[in-house]
Amino acid sequence: MDYRQQIAHTLHKELSEHLELNEIYMLLEKPKHAEHGDIAFPAFQLAKVFRKNPAQIASEIAESLSSPLIAKTQVIGPYINFFLNKEAVSKEIIKDVIEKGSDYGNLSLGNGQNVPIDMSSPNIAKPMSMGHLRSTVIGNSLANILKKVDYSPVRINHLGDWGTQFGKLITAYKKWGNETDVRAEPIKELLRLYVKFHDEAETSPELEDEGRAWFRRLEEGNAEAVELWTWFREESLKEFEKVYQRLNISFDSYNGEAFYNDKMSEVVELLDSKKVLTVDQGAHIVNLDKYDLNPALIKKSDGATLYMTRDLAAALYRKNTYNFAQSLYVVGNEQSNHFKQLKAVLKELGFDWADDIHHIPFGLITKDGKKLSTRKGKVVLLEEVLDEAAAQALQQIEDKNPGLANKEEVAEQVGVGAVVFHDLKNDRLNNFDFTIEEVVQFEGETGPYVQYTRARALSILRKAGSTEVAPSDSYALTDEYSWEIIKLLHDYPSTVKRAYDNFEPSIIAKHAIQLAQSFNRFYANVRVLDEHPEKEARLALVFAITEILKEDLRILGVETPDEM
Ligand code: ARG
Numbered sequence: 001m002d003y004r005q006q007i008a009h010t011l012h013k014e015l016s017e018h019l020e021l022n023e024i025y026m027l028l029e030k031p032k033h034a035e036h037g038d039i040a041f042p043a044f045q046l047a048k049v050f051r052k053n054p055a056q057i058a059s060e061i062a063e064s065l066s067s068p069l070i071a072k073t074q075v076i077g078p079y080i081n082f083f084l085n086k087e088a089v090s091k092e093i094i095k096d097v098i099e100k101g102s103d104y105g106n107l108s109l110g111n112g113q114n115v116p117i118d119m120s121s122p123n124i125a126k127p128m129s130m131g132h133l134r135s136t137v138i139g140n141s142l143a144n145i146l147k148k149v150d151y152s153p154v155r156i157n158h159l160g161d162w163g164t165q166f167g168k169l170i171t172a173y174k175k176w177g178n179e180t181d182v183r184a185e186p187i188k189e190l191l192r193l194y195v196k197f198h199d200e201a202e203t204s205p206e207l208e209d210e211g212r213a214w215f216r217r218l219e220e221g222n223a224e225a226v227e228l229w230t231w232f233r234e235e236s237l238k239e240f241e242k243v244y245q246r247l248n249i250s251f252d253s254y255n256g257e258a259f260y261n262d263k264m265s266e267v268v269e270l271l272d273s274k275k276v277l278t279v280d281q282g283a284h285i286v287n288l289d290k291y292d293l294n295p296a297l298i299k300k301s302d303g304a305t306l307y308m309t310r311d312l313a314a315a316l317y318r319k320n321t322y323n324f325a326q327s328l329y330v331v332g333n334e335q336s337n338h339f340k341q342l343k344a345v346l347k348e349l350g351f352d353w354a355d356d357i358h359h360i361p362f363g364l365i366t367k368d369g370k371k372l373s374t375r376k377g378k379v380v381l382l383e384e385v386l387d388e389a390a391a392q393a394l395q396q397i398e399d400k401n402p403g404l405a406n407k408e409e410v411a412e413q414v415g416v417g418a419v420v421f422h423d424l425k426n427d428r429l430n431n432f433d434f435t436i437e438e439v440v441q442f443e444g445e446t447g448p449y450v451q452y453t454r455a456r457a458l459s460i461l462r463k464a465g466s467t468e469v470a471p472s473d474s475y476a477l478t479d480e481y482s483w484e485i486i487k488l489l490h491d492y493p494s495t496v497k498r499a500y501d502n503f504e505p506s507i508i509a510k511h512a513i514q515l516a517q518s519f520n521r522f523y524a525n526v527r528v529l530d531e532h533p534e535k536e537a538r539l540a541l542v543f544a545i546t547e548i549l550k551e552d553l554r555i556l557g558v559e560t561p562d563e564m
Contacts, residue, residue: 001092003069003490004028007039007082010067018049034480037074037081038487044078054078087476090486094475094537097489097544102551105492109500110151113325116318117143117153120244121256121331123160124236125169125190128243129372130365130380130434131332137420137557138362138428139330140249141505144555149500154322155249158314159256161233163307165194167215170228171207172197186235219304233258246386246416248557260313264305267313271298276348291344293337311342319353326356328503333361333429360503363431380434389440390415396442397564404563413559414448415440421447424556425509445513447558453516454549455564457542460528469543477537481522485541488515489548505556512552519545 008025015024024041031040043058050057055078062073062080071085097104119139122132143153172193173182181189201207218225237254244250268284271277277284282301288294296308318327329339339359346354364371367380394411397404404410422439425446426432442448461467477486488511499507519542528538550560 001089001096001490002493003084003089004039006067006069007041010065010070011041011061014061014064015046018046031079031081034484036076036079037083039082039084041080041082042078043080086478086483086486089490090477090482090537090541091473091475093486093489094477094540094544095471095473097547098469098471098475098540101547102554104548105148105496105551107149107493107497107500109149109497110146110325112150112152114322115146115151115153115326115328116156116322116324117146118156118158118314118327118329118331119143120240120249120251121158121160122240123165124256125166125187125194125232126236127187127191128240128382130382130385131372133243133382133419134362134365134423134428135330135332136244136247136249137423138360138505139328140247140557141424141508141555142328142330142360142503144557145496145499145503145505145508148496148555151325154253155251156253156255156318157251159233159237159254159258162257162261162310164212164215164304166218166229166232167213168197168207168211169194169232170214170218170225171210173228182232182235186232187239190232190236243382243386246412247420248559255314255317257307257310260310260317263313263317264309267309267316268299268305270316270349271312271345274349276345286345286348288341288344288348291340291347293341293344296341296345308338308341308345311338312345315342315346315357319351324353324356326358328358328360330360330362332364334364335359336361358503360428362428366431366433369433385419385436385439386416388415388436389419392440393418393442393448401564410561410564413561414442414451414564417447417451417553417558418442420558421450421509421556424505425513427506428504447553447556450512450516450549450553451558451560452564453519454546454553454560455562456523457519457546457549458562460523460542461539461546464529464539467543467546469540472540475537475540477534477541479526479534481518481525482538482541484518485515485522485545488518489544492548499555508552508555512549512556515545515549515552519549 005025008021008028011024012019012021027042027045029040029042031037043054043061046057047054055075058075058078058080062075065073069085069088071083074081074083100106117139120132120136122128139155143155146153169190176196177189177193197207197211214225218229268277271286276286277298278287280295283297284299285295285297288296297306298309299305315327318324331339336359339357343354343357346357366372372380390412393414394407397407397411418440422441458467461469477483492511495507495511499505526538528535528542532538553560
């Protein structure tokens, strides 16, 4: 039931000569103050046709309206304010939520079509950065949102596993590294080697030549180079996997940059045959003046292909493999230009589906106001952040609920949940400065607060005798605290829709926070467990809340311990 739709219908009966149903629907507003009702219709638009002032029109229309859904109308200035029939609405919403459970809010928008999501995509032999964490959790949540509106998301990890840096790494390993150290702590050791290479190269620039030479050997398939590269890649992936496992995220494909090695010449030939390539000082470029963009560099004068060339190959491969309806790239906003160029080159090639490619940018994470740089060894180690978060969560449990079974498991769910939720609760384009105290918080608008609220709601149900409630037509509630919750439950499908339209997980996070807050207000003011004619309906509402909080958190990729 969409009551906005139903009010629009009721109004339309009176106004069909002047306004389309859809126009009326679009005009409906949510009053700023709850005491002004649940929905408002502004009558300005009608002033011209009726040749009367809007306030007068509003009163006249209001008098002729009637619907079982409307308890009363009130005219304030040019607005008709509608007060919904709480009993009728709450009955329907509570029943609907309980009947549908986690399917509540599902929408049929995608007809099961594929949507590849390029997400996470860290660079091999380096620690996964906070930026890659953002891409991972935003991408995963978007995949869940897409699934909820009936698309088939394909999670793709476009690993940064190719490029000149591997020549440098091989050089550094052969000079200063050994197998035992890499095996013991792969990423730390590879990072140490990488940083050392850059330090040493400042005084011995000939190292750069050695690095280039090793990369050339790698490209030519030299056995030693390939063996080292394969090994570094495997060890790195094992480390990344640990993080993905803790986040409960898995990928459908790990086809990264190296996967496209044998698909490069095809791309260059295609560009050539469509006459979009020009040669500029020995380099092959695509001129993008008419898009107001810098030229896209396809092939360097030494024949080496680039990040862009690989992304072109990847875009073509994804179109062929998945026949996608849309193709998403969850990558930091510093790469916006790259993706504009990518789309422009595909347009130049005559591919209309370039319009279905969407770069989903997100803001930068800084530390003490400065950009993090792997090259300088300035990194926040993700695993350490997750460890710290879980440790603090465990401490809280020891303080507050020492008797809890499976404490460690719950602490992990709460700690990791805090980090993930923190990342998703603000508009994805916001920048933020990283501090562990800020990320690992349990009070206020946080993941643990939502988790805790749900666990508390479950404990109320347990006290009442059952954590499950069957659907029924008799759950009607009319108090103002329930009503706040009913409205949030009612808004769920449109919230999911907005999150999808804007590719914005924070819309779901905000819904979770609001729902948790209104539940806590409800629980502070309504005595749920007392004998009362509305007791069953109240418990049904509590159950409905546990279902939707769980669904909100599931979409965000946050787990939901039943007790904490
Ligand atoms: N590995 C890249 C980086 O860390 C991100 C790759 C994003 N995906 C893409 N298809 N370009 O900056």
